Amino acid sequence: MGLFGHRQVRAEDDNLIAGRGRYVDDLRFPGMLHVAIVRSQVARAKIKVDVAAALALPGVHAVFTADDLPLSARILPDCHPNPALRHPRGPAVLAAGEVRYVGEPIVAIVADSRYLAEDAADLVLVEYDEMPAVIDLEKAILPGSPLVHPDVPSNLGARIPVVTGNTDAAFAQAFYVARERLEIQRGAGQAMETRGVVAYWNEYESRMVVWNVSQVPFVHRTAIANALGLPENSVQVLNPDVGGGFGYKGLTYTEDLLVPVIARKLGCPIKWIEDRREHLIASYHERTQIHHLEMAVTQDGVILGIRGRFLYDAGAYTPWGPVVPLLTAVNIPGPYKVPNYKVDADIVYTNTVPTAPVRGAGRPQACYVCERLLDKVGHELKIDPAELRRRNLIQPDEFPYELGFISRDGTKRTYDSGDFPALLGRGLAMIKYDARREEQTKLRQEGKFIGIGLALCVEDTGLGPFEEVGMSIELDGSVTVRMGTPSQGQGQRTAFAQIVADELAVPFEAVKVLTGNTDLVRYSIGTFASRAGVVTGSAVSIAAKQLKQRAFAIGGTMLQAQAGDLELEEGCVRVKGQPSRSVSLKDIVHTSLGESGAPLPMQEFGPGMSTVANFCPPTNTFATGCHCAVVEVDPKTCQVKILQYVAVEDFGNVINPLIVDGQVIGGLGLGIGNTFFEKVVYDEGGQILTGTFMDYLMATTMDVPRVEIDYIVTPSPLNPLGMKGAGQGGTIPVPAVLSAAVEDALQPFGVRLNHVPFSESDLFAWLGEARTRAEQAQ
Amino acid sequence: MKPAPFSYAAPHSVEECLDLLSRYGTDAKLMAGGQSLMPLLSLRMARPSVIIDINRIPGLDAWEVTGEGVRIGARVRQRSLERDRALRAEIPLMAEAVQFIGHPATRSRGTIVGSMCHADPAAELQVCAILLGAAFRLRSHSGDRVVSAEEFFLDALTTAVGEEELVEEVRLPLPVVGAGYSFSEVSRRHGDFAMVSVGCIVTRDAQGRLDESAVALGGIGSRAQRFRLGDYAPGATAVPALFADFARHVAETIEPDADLHASTEYRRALAAHLVQQGLDVAASRTESGAQ
Numbered sequence A: 001m002g003l004f005g006h007r008q009v010r011a012e013d014d015n016l017i018a019g020r021g022r023y024v025d026d027l028r029f030p031g032m033l034h035v036a037i038v039r040s041q042v043a044r045a046k047i048k049v050d051v052a053a054a055l056a057l058p059g060v061h062a063v064f065t066a067d068d069l070p071l072s073a074r075i076l077p078d079c080h081p082n083p084a085l086r087h088p089r090g091p092a093v094l095a096a097g098e099v100r101y102v103g104e105p106i107v108a109i110v111a112d113s114r115y116l117a118e119d120a121a122d123l124v125l126v127e128y129d130e131m132p133a134v135i136d137l138e139k140a141i142l143p144g145s146p147l148v149h150p151d152v153p154s155n156l157g158a159r160i161p162v163v164t165g166n167t168d169a170a171f172a173q174a175f176y177v178a179r180e181r182l183e184i185q186r187g188a189g190q191a192m193e194t195r196g197v198v199a200y201w202n203e204y205e206s207r208m209v210v211w212n213v214s215q216v217p218f219v220h221r222t223a224i225a226n227a228l229g230l231p232e233n234s235v236q237v238l239n240p241d242v243g244g245g246f247g248y249k250g251l252t253y254t255e256d257l258l259v260p261v262i263a264r265k266l267g268c269p270i271k272w273i274e275d276r277r278e279h280l281i282a283s284y285h286e287r288t289q290i291h292h293l294e295m296a297v298t299q300d301g302v303i304l305g306i307r308g309r310f311l312y313d314a315g316a317y318t319p320w321g322p323v324v325p326l327l328t329a330v331n332i333p334g335p336y337k338v339p340n341y342k343v344d345a346d347i348v349y350t351n352t353v354p355t356a357p358v359r360g361a362g363r364p365q366a367c368y369v370c371e372r373l374l375d376k377v378g379h380e381l382k383i384d385p386a387e388l389r390r391r392n393l394i395q396p397d398e399f400p401y402e403l404g405f406i407s408r409d410g411t412k413r414t415y416d417s418g419d420f421p422a423l424l425g426r427g428l429a430m431i432k433y434d435a436r437r438e439e440q441t442k443l444r445q446e447g448k449f450i451g452i453g454l455a456l457c458v459e460d461t462g463l464g465p466f467e468e469v470g471m472s473i474e475l476d477g478s479v480t481v482r483m484g485t486p487s488q489g490q491g492q493r494t495a496f497a498q499i500v501a502d503e504l505a506v507p508f509e510a511v512k513v514l515t516g517n518t519d520l521v522r523y524s525i526g527t528f529a530s531r532a533g534v535v536t537g538s539a540v541s542i543a544a545k546q547l548k549q550r551a552f553a554i555g556g557t558m559l560q561a562q563a564g565d566l567e568l569e570e571g572c573v574r575v576k577g578q579p580s581r582s583v584s585l586k587d588i589v590h591t592s593l594g595e596s597g598a599p600l601p602m603q604e605f606g607p608g609m610s611t612v613a614n615f616c617p618p619t620n621t622f623a624t625g626c627h628c629a630v631v632e633v634d635p636k637t638c639q640v641k642i643l644q645y646v647a648v649e650d651f652g653n654v655i656n657p658l659i660v661d662g663q664v665i666g667g668l669g670l671g672i673g674n675t676f677f678e679k680v681v682y683d684e685g686g687q688i689l690t691g692t693f694m695d696y697l698m699a700t701t702m703d704v705p706r707v708e709i710d711y712i713v714t715p716s717p718l719n720p721l722g723m724k725g726a727g728q729g730g731t732i733p734v735p736a737v738l739s740a741a742v743e744d745a746l747q748p749f750g751v752r753l754n755h756v757p758f759s760e761s762d763l764f765a766w767l768g769e770a771r772t773r774a775e776q777a778q
Numbered sequence B: 001m002k003p004a005p006f007s008y009a010a011p012h013s014v015e016e017c018l019d020l021l022s023r024y025g026t027d028a029k030l031m032a033g034g035q036s037l038m039p040l041l042s043l044r045m046a047r048p049s050v051i052i053d054i055n056r057i058p059g060l061d062a063w064e065v066t067g068e069g070v071r072i073g074a075r076v077r078q079r080s081l082e083r084d085r086a087l088r089a090e091i092p093l094m095a096e097a098v099q100f101i102g103h104p105a106t107r108s109r110g111t112i113v114g115s116m117c118h119a120d121p122a123a124e125l126q127v128c129a130i131l132l133g134a135a136f137r138l139r140s141h142s143g144d145r146v147v148s149a150e151e152f153f154l155d156a157l158t159t160a161v162g163e164e165e166l167v168e169e170v171r172l173p174l175p176v177v178g179a180g181y182s183f184s185e186v187s188r189r190h191g192d193f194a195m196v197s198v199g200c201i202v203t204r205d206a207q208g209r210l211d212e213s214a215v216a217l218g219g220i221g222s223r224a225q226r227f228r229l230g231d232y233a234p235g236a237t238a239v240p241a242l243f244a245d246f247a248r249h250v251a252e253t254i255e256p257d258a259d260l261h262a263s264t265e266y267r268r269a270l271a272a273h274l275v276q277q278g279l280d281v282a283a284s285r286t287e288s289g290a291q
Ligand SMILES: Cc1cc2nc3c(=O)[nH]c(=O)nc-3n(C[C@H](O)[C@H](O)[C@H](O)COP(=O)(O)OP(=O)(O)OC[C@H]3O[C@@H](n4cnc5c(N)ncnc54)[C@H](O)[C@@H]3O)c2cc1C
Pocket: B029, B030, B031, B032, B033, B034, B035, B036, B037, B038, B054, B074, B100, B101, B102, B103, B106, B109, B110, B111, B112, B113, B114, B115, B116, B117, B118, B120, B122, B123, B124, B125, B161, B165, B166, B167, B168, B191, B192, B193, B194
């Protein structure tokens, strides 16, 4: 195939790099007003609001509190209802009488400019009658803890067990049981572009037009229509260029409903752009989980079972149900054979920002805890970490591999394809594992401490139920592709054009991919969970194949040839071996459309070259990967230097390795942040101490090393192009790999790592504790 | 993150600037590079009603060498410490420190004097000013005065600059002949404020005594602190364990604060490590080389 698999330079990049990207904040409409939101300054209180002074400020047009909203626009919809979560609580669009976390929206101000709106926000008097709050995840489930929702009997919102086999029997036979308390702290997605919404009532069509940064415009269309009491056909959601999604833009937020509500009420265009401070204190977070887990193994380190429970910090509401903890619970076994498994996911309310998927979505936690337990096993049983993993990996001839429990999508969790030993083998070869071990021993004698870490992971990608694609060949022979999965910068315009160019034998430049507009297709789910490439990409391929068949049918009639004798080359249908008997796609379109006023010439085909296709994957396809790292730790300053980082990924067949390399590199950046930097910190009273980028640290280009990337390809049998999703694999194993590497480097000091992210200062404290333990042991 | 309303004035002379300062006093804030001030305004943590922009005042953008030292005007950017070879040669300590301050973009606007006026206790330039014994020339309609670095830096984000005063320049002594300087720090990420930073000077008198050698540390409390070797070990010459002992002494003396990024104990350990290493490096840069 021609362009499939080619490192095609992204069609998007000219504009984006030259500053010609057009984002929601670039939209300007005559008479547009601006919104600022007043947010709670305390974690839990009954509130009274006085907006008189704000309303009186010149330039302020309106002030909205909960009471001013239509009843249908007061609570955000639950995007993922799950029966296990017996008391789901959707966030209030504006807090009505009570607040439950710092940052919760209370009042919306509408003014001539954002400056004035913020001036007015300062004038809103919120009287807080403070109530006891609970911030700490472990304290929240103690008896007597303040309740986040007094009408929910306990802060333990749900317990979801994931079980296979018989763990009690397995643990009874164990030669050794590794036990750990493993903690992952709260972080957040930090796209370059924050959230934003612009809405206006389109008088010409009598419908609400909403521009936002959504990963799920069709979900937003439904939510907005419901909130406004409009039929869905009277709402249009549009997404311009979007500067990164990271999962959190796949949810519905206050402003997604509020801005259209205000636009409808005031009858003028309304803009709200989230600033970075709002983003840090009020957009959904993720990752806080505390795990108490055990791994039972034989004398040889073969896993007999894993059991235990973990606490998931839901924050104050459950906008995405229990998706994240469920993903952790089903992903812990990862690439290893775990015949007996029983893990409870406990979902806990706290007075903090609600949590929802951020790139990786529960899987980095799963990978981290499993790999940390394995590293403990290896350490205690003195088995080399690479060898230990080799003994436990699912083998290539065991696919499709059933894990014995139900997946997040309700199907029997089954790995479709993969080759874990090959991934591990390639990773070890790339870091020259044996030579590195020798080097490590030698350097230790010189007082230098390098360490090697490795981890493997799986990622459920490309989930259902479907994506729809429309495709037309225009009168000039160019091809238009219409789809529902919007881009957050991933390069869909390029990748999907590559598929079309191959299938229809047209130049890459002749294909235009349109997305980010709910008028383009009838139905869509959205871009998240590494699914657009797999699901939409497959639908693109099917649509192109349909057009190709149609071209053969119509072209065959025009050329008076059998379809089987035809080929599609250089934009023309030709009779094989007789290149002069040829008709171009353009001519096929023209001919089949007929002449204005005359009857359609080829009635049997209907007019034109246009089609709609859907792809409905039977279940997830599983991407897999192995990352290895070599680090050096300076035990004096506790600084960690990444000397080498290797990522071997199996994303099945890859449309465009250049784009996928980028996904891996960017994913690694987040993973490094999750390991060393990215941490939302609350004080005991529930104030966020990391409200600017001075304190919420992300990995910069100085912290992300050059990563060596290689691919193993086991095509997925679940879609026509054999693809697997590539959006999160770069992130998932990183905390596990780097923790293992740092622990390995500090092995002579006996430091054990069971906590991410960790700073130099944390390492210093742990070194001190290890030293004390060693002294006491003597 | 939009500033509260303020009036803006851009005086064209020092006199005009001082007029504005005397008229508006506490209501006014001077703006140099804006790299610390603008974030404070945008977060509404500072709400001056008048911003006096000094970027159009002629003369303040120059530096010169006089008999007593280097005078750096209030508009000289941090970037000059990277780019201007002549300036770098006059203040080798600062020339080494500048790489740790923020990023090229912030250094292109941020001024040397502005950093010192902002008085962040982790700022590299405060450490340099304290170590080298800088002096500041302050001007106002009530009179001009010169304030030493020790008197200038009062507390975190607090200096001796009065509400009607403009810092016209900072004065730094010329390098001590034959001395070696070094600057080092540990921060969470490149370009972040240091968890601990250390500036060192190693110098010997005619008898080889190290008394005037000294270190200054930033990131350890409300302001940078200076320690003279002669106060710890008077008359000491080259003793093998001297720097290590002194480093330990310094680390035990300081009372660093804990924050989100580093504990007190970790900061102490960094201080001990950086002081010893910094003195070694500075010693290797003296005319006579390492001990
Ligand atoms: C991303 C980022 C990273 C940074 N990292 C570092 C770092 O690692 N290390 C570091 O030291 N700094 C860092 N900074 C701060 C930076 O160095 C600032 O430039 C500096 O602190 C202030 O200098 P300025 O010229 O921008 O002053 P401004 O921001 O304009 O003013 C700062 C304060 O000083 C006052 N002031 C300024 N000039 C005068 C004057 N002539 N007389 C009287 N008062 C005056 C102002 O009124 C104001 O209160 C960083 C800044 C940013 C944005």
